[in-house]
Amino acid sequence: xxxxxxxxxxxxxxxxxxxxxxxxxxxxxxxxxxxxxxxxxxxxxxxxxxxxxxxxxxxxxxxxxxxxxxxxxxxxxxxxxxxxxxxxxxxxxxxxxxxxxxxxxxxxxxxxxxxxxxxxxxxxxxxxxxxxxxxxxxxxxxxxxxxxxxxxxxxxxxxxxxxxxxxxxxxxxxxxxxxxxxxxxxxxxxxxxxxxxxxxxxxxxxxxxxxxxxxxxxxxxxxxxxxxxxxxxxxxxxxxxxxxxxxxxxxxxxxxxxxxxxxxxxxxxxxxxxxxxxxxxxxxxxxxxxxxxxxxxxxxxxxxxxxxxxxxxxxxxxxxxxxxxxxxxxxxxxxxxxxxxxxxxxxxxxxxxxxxxxxxxxxxxxxxxxxxxxxxxxxxxxxxxxxxxxxxxxx
Amino acid sequence: xxxxxxxxxxxxxxxxxxxxxxxxxxxxxxxxxxxxxxxxxxxxxxxxxxxxxxxxxxxxxxxxxxxxxxxxxxxxxxxxxxxxxxxxxxxxxxxxxxxxxxxxxxxxxxxxxxxxxxxxxxxxxxxxxxxxxxxxxxxxxxxxxxxxxxxxxxxxxxxxxxxxxxxxxxxxxxxxxxxxxxxxxxxxxxxxxxxxxxxxxxxxxxxxxxxxxxxxxxxxxxxxxxxxxxxxxxxxxxxxxxxxxxxxxxxxxxxxxxxxxxxxxxxxxxxxxxxxxxxxxxxxxxxxxxxxxxxxxxxxxxxxxxxxxxxxxxxxxxxxxxxxxxxxxxxxxxxxxxxxxxxxxxxxxxxx
Numbered sequence: 001x002x003x004x005x006x007x008x009x010x011x012x013x014x015x016x017x018x019x020x021x022x023x024x025x026x027x028x029x030x031x032x033x034x035x036x037x038x039x040x041x042x043x044x045x046x047x048x049x050x051x052x053x054x055x056x057x058x059x060x061x062x063x064x065x066x067x068x069x070x071x072x073x074x075x076x077x078x079x080x081x082x083x084x085x086x087x088x089x090x091x092x093x094x095x096x097x098x099x100x101x102x103x104x105x106x107x108x109x110x111x112x113x114x115x116x117x118x119x120x121x122x123x124x125x126x127x128x129x130x131x132x133x134x135x136x137x138x139x140x141x142x143x144x145x146x147x148x149x150x151x152x153x154x155x156x157x158x159x160x161x162x163x164x165x166x167x168x169x170x171x172x173x174x175x176x177x178x179x180x181x182x183x184x185x186x187x188x189x190x191x192x193x194x195x196x197x198x199x200x201x202x203x204x205x206x207x208x209x210x211x212x213x214x215x216x217x218x219x220x221x222x223x224x225x226x227x228x229x230x231x232x233x234x235x236x237x238x239x240x241x242x243x244x245x246x247x248x249x250x251x252x253x254x255x256x257x258x259x260x261x262x263x264x265x266x267x268x269x270x271x272x273x274x275x276x277x278x279x280x281x282x283x284x285x286x287x288x289x290x291x292x293x294x295x296x297x298x299x300x301x302x303x304x305x306x307x308x309x310x311x312x313x314x315x316x317x318x319x320x321x322x323x324x325x326x327x328x329x330x331x332x333x334x335x336x337x338x339x340x341x342x343x344x345x346x347x348x349x350x351x352x353x354x355x356x357x358x359x360x361x362x363x364x365x366x367x368x369x370x371x372x373x374x375x376x377x378x379x380x381x382x383x384x385x386x387x388x389x390x391x392x393x394x395x
Numbered sequence: 396x397x398x399x400x401x402x403x404x405x406x407x408x409x410x411x412x413x414x415x416x417x418x419x420x421x422x423x424x425x426x427x428x429x430x431x432x433x434x435x436x437x438x439x440x441x442x443x444x445x446x447x448x449x450x451x452x453x454x455x456x457x458x459x460x461x462x463x464x465x466x467x468x469x470x471x472x473x474x475x476x477x478x479x480x481x482x483x484x485x486x487x488x489x490x491x492x493x494x495x496x497x498x499x500x501x502x503x504x505x506x507x508x509x510x511x512x513x514x515x516x517x518x519x520x521x522x523x524x525x526x527x528x529x530x531x532x533x534x535x536x537x538x539x540x541x542x543x544x545x546x547x548x549x550x551x552x553x554x555x556x557x558x559x560x561x562x563x564x565x566x567x568x569x570x571x572x573x574x575x576x577x578x579x580x581x582x583x584x585x586x587x588x589x590x591x592x593x594x595x596x597x598x599x600x601x602x603x604x605x606x607x608x609x610x611x612x613x614x615x616x617x618x619x620x621x622x623x624x625x626x627x628x629x630x631x632x633x634x635x636x637x638x639x640x641x642x643x644x645x646x647x648x649x650x651x652x653x654x655x656x657x658x659x660x661x662x663x664x665x666x667x668x669x670x671x672x673x674x675x676x677x678x679x680x681x682x683x684x685x686x687x688x689x690x691x692x693x694x695x696x697x698x699x700x701x702x703x704x705x706x707x708x709x710x711x712x713x714x715x716x717x718x719x720x721x722x723x724x725x726x727x728x729x730x731x732x733x734x735x736x737x738x739x740x741x742x743x744x745x746x747x
Contacts, residue, residue: 069701074653079662079693081652083580084445088697091439103562106655114580170560209550210561217546217561217658382557 031096031297033057034089035068036082036108038101039212039241046211046241046265046283050100050123053285056318060290061297067094073103075214082107083114090115096296098123098289101211102174112137119296123285124174126379128305139305140288142322145181145378146310146346147281148237149353150325151262152185153342154278155235157193157335158260162200165228165236167221167245168207171391175239176381179205182237183388184353185342193338198387204233205390211241222248229259235278238264249276260330270328277328278335288322307375312347354378359386399676402728403685406674406720413716423705431702436695444581448652449664449690450683451585452477452644456668457675457682458596459640462633463530464677465600467613470634472519472534473641474665475541476512480642481649482545483511485564485656488571488649489553497570505646512642513635515541520634524627538665545658553656563657573651582651592640597679599636609633641665667693674721676728689717 035054039047047070054066067089071077082104089097096119099108105125112120112134120137127133155164164186166179183203190201206228209218221244228236228245229252236245238261249261250273263269263280270277288308295301308322316324325343327336345351356367360383367373383392418425436446456473463470470476487507491500515537522533546561553564573582600606611619612626620626648660671689675681692713699705 067701069697071700074657074659074662077697078659079449079664080697084448084694085697087441087445087580088435088701091441103560105562106566110654170558170562172558172560207559209559214561214658216542 030063030065032093034094034097036072036099037070041070049266049283053289056286057289083111086111135303142308147323148178148181149185151281152182153189156186156189159235161232161234163202163233165233166205168205168239169211180385203388235260237262246273274329278331279328280326361392406724409720431698432695435698436691444579445694446690451589452664453686454589455640455644457671458592459637460672462636466609466633469531470637472537475538476515476638476641477645477661477665478541479515480508480512480645481660484508484646484649508642508646509639512638516634516638520631561658563655566655585647
């Protein structure tokens with residue numbers, strides 16, 4: 001009797017599995033694209049910037065529809081893998097899938113190999129450069145180095161203690177590059193604009209271990225930010241996907257401390273923290289997505305590595321610039337004016353911060369005197385720069 | 396057994412009711428949500444393979460836990476045993492990177508995984524039998540240690556060149572991945588092992604001397620001792636079984652699913668398996684079915700954020716409610732037992 005029941009149940013589940021309707025193939029239109037977000041879609045940071053880029057595509061390319069899923073990381077969704085989510089999106093008719101995080105590199109490559117007819121865009125990866133990418137996988141990223149230089153510039157123009165903290169995520173080429181860009185921007189403002197002694201500028205980097213807080217796994221970014229402010233750093237620049245540094249700064253300010261913050265990633269990240277926010281370097285994924293999806297839709301696809309530059313005519317043009325800098329209300333009028341000049345000079349190459357001589361932390365040469373670093377050199381920086389504090393590599 | 400099933404159905408109905416309520420409060424259509432979970436888990440062969448990918452480690456852990464529950468031990472440390480299995484398996488596979496004879500290293504990885512999980516369980520067992528440390532605390536502590544070891548390895552000795560990220564260790568070359576069914580993201584090896592584990596566990600617990608001894612010690616440790624059994628040795632034996640199966644699950648996670656070591660390698664399957672076993676009333680015939688249901692829920696609930704834009708934490712809420720339902724059923728069961736026999740229910744004294 002008992003055994004019968006077990007068999008009945010087992011049979012029933014099998015039957016259900018078999019008669020369940022096969023996935024309905026989506027009609028040819030609209031063109032469905034998938035978006036895998038590493039964090040919450042409304043994180044006021046990196047993932048939200050991508051999410052809004054996806055919405056921008058829906059608005060600007062007729063007959064497109066976005067499927068998205070957020071919190072795609074093993075801590076938030078234990079047991080869920082990138083290839084598994086891709087399988088599902090392909091079943092739902094997605095023809096192109098965007099993976100938004102460096103963390104998805106292995107998973108998206110595996111998925112791309114298993115779905116050769118689907119196109120894949122991996123943001124911030126370098127599989128095309130390293131030759132590991134299959135033909136249906138492209139890499140897309142924006143030249144945030146410039147945004148970070150602007151952030152560093154604003155920080156150095158504002159700091160009263162001469163101590164700037166950088167809240168870093170994990171250590172890799174991208175994060176070293178962005179921390180170094182912030183430092184170069186800060187150093188330029190400190191030396192060339194304010195005419196101060198470079199030895200008096202302290203730029204410290206602390207890495208938390210991932211792009212956002214994972215309790216028990218990463219260092220807690222709130223505590224790291226607090227620690228920065230408590231040790232005399234009056235400006236903290238965020239390199240992580242979320243806004244802890246800004247939240248902590250706001251609280252410190254309410255408690256009467258003269259501190260500032262520079263968040264990251266998302267245009268609206270200063271909202272609610274106007275008194276401490278010196279502005280935010282942000283991504284504007286919409287135009288890049290539109291270009292790639294339009295091409296893919298028209299059948300014009302090739303595997304490529306794209307590093308999108310800002311539109312120097314107007315870095316805050318939502319329809320053309322891949323990155324921008326949204327000035328914060330806490331930035332003084334003078335600093336604002338100087339920053340605007342700085343942006344113009346960056347655009348005309350009058351100021352080239354990756355120009356030699358530049359040294360790595362251990363004193364070895366990064367860029368020789370009289371040379372300017374190539375794109376590849378900047379992309380693959382091996383260490384932080386001399387003059388920055390904090391661990392540089394994972395050797 | 397009928398009563399077990401009735402209890403399970405009852406708790407599931409409770410869960411359904413609560414979940415519906417929460418969905419209504421959240422302003423989401425409950426019926427559509429259930430349909431999406433159903434289709435998202437059993438809607439296609441491909442999805443079924445994802446479900447089985449969750450079912451396999453869940454079932455392996457559940458099988459292991461049946462031994463420890465049988466002898467009256469709460470092996471909370473199963474989560475850490477999965478992790479250490481994964482660590483040992485990774486160590487073996489790293490030896491085989493870039494080398495010949497991938498099959499040899501895969502087999503080695505499985506042996507290493509079982510040993511890793513078993514040793515970790517044995518440690519908790521020794522703390523219990525020699526040190527008098529309650530196995531719940533020992534296990535919980537060892538889970539944290541295991542997680543710490545994984546993080547240390549990923550950020551330290553096993554990090555990718557130039558990178559310090561919790562994204563995990565370098566991906567294994569494809570010849571060290573478990574072979575998969577063509578076109579499906581699933582390995583026949585895992586399926587075979589899980590089914591084998593069910594059969595072996597049922598056999599051992601039901602028909603062998605070991606099974607009888609575990610039950611005897613679990614039922615009454617002192618009486619078993621007086622009858623000439625060695626409770627400590629049997630406890631260690633049960634722990635080894637549990638750890639071995641958990642280690643096997645960890646090995647599959649590394650070699651078949653993620654193809655590298657990641658911080659969340661255990662995917663909470665250990666903790667989830669504790670629930671599976673309790674919900675199935677420590678019955679090997681029911682546990683695989685409950686595990687299957689949990690696996691469906693895990694895989695299918697991904698559809699909620701994707702299709703209905705329900706905040707993705709809802710699947711966590713459902714699992715939380717399941718925990719409460721399980722506890723409710725346990726309390727109810729204990730009450731009935733006291734009412735009918737005057738005996739306090741313990742895991743070890745549960746049905747065969």
